Amino acid sequence: MFGLFKKTSEVDKLQKQYEKLMAQWHKLSTTNRTESDKVYAEAQIIGDKIEKLKQL
Template sequence: MFGLFKSKSEVEKLQVKYEKLMQKWHKLSTTNRSKSDEVYAEAEAIMNKIESLKNE
């Protein structure tokens, strides 16, 4: 109830985006390998940004 209007931090937003990209990557890995590699690279870039924000 109290977290209803709480805004998400930058790390939380990036984690949600990362999870969505990883789900998309998994689906594409069986049908379109080159596209899945692109999505995976994008997800890894987001993970690196998350780690750098956590280290600050």
């Protein structure tokens, strides 16, 4: 109950977005290779942002 008003950090938000994109990438990898490559590139950019934030 006390976690009800807890705000999510920027890293947590990016992590959720990263996981969503990676799931989408995996699904597209079997059907549409060019689209899956685009999604993977987006996920890698977000992954780099996460690493930079964790280093701070």
